[in-house]
Amino acid sequence: MGLPEDEQRELDAIEQRLAEDDPKFAAKLVRTPSPHHRLPRRVLKLIGLLLIYVVGLVVVITGVSLSSIVVIALGAAVTAFSPVAIVVQTWRTRGNDEPSG
Structure with missing residues (x-):
């Protein structure tokens, strides 16, 4: 209209x-806005989550190639805990966004 x-x-x-x-x-x-401003917030979070996961896997692979337990553990921690932290944060903030009624 x-x-x-x-x-x-x-x-x-x-x-x-x-x-x-x-x-x-x-x-x-x-x-016109740049392409990343046109994407929904959920899609940006998902892309960020996947990037963090890939970085963690690359660190694990680097640790294996260097035979370094510390680097492997660091990569495993990034791969395992960062996505969990993002999901938990998203879940908590989701409750605040819903209208009460």
Whole structure:
């Protein structure tokens, strides 16, 4: 549902005045958002979770190739505990987002 013609003309006039008064600001408003700003928050969290998991696996593989128990343990901890921490944090904040009623 569009705006009535008179309101659309008013908005166009405001936009034109803004472009004349502050062209840099007007250009920022017209610019399309970067792709990661268009993704839903859940998708960004899932991507972050997968990246942390992959980093942990790479650290484990590096530890195996170096025969270092400390590096293997560090990679295992990152792989195991970081995703759990993110899921727990998401679960806790999810309860705050739901409307009470």
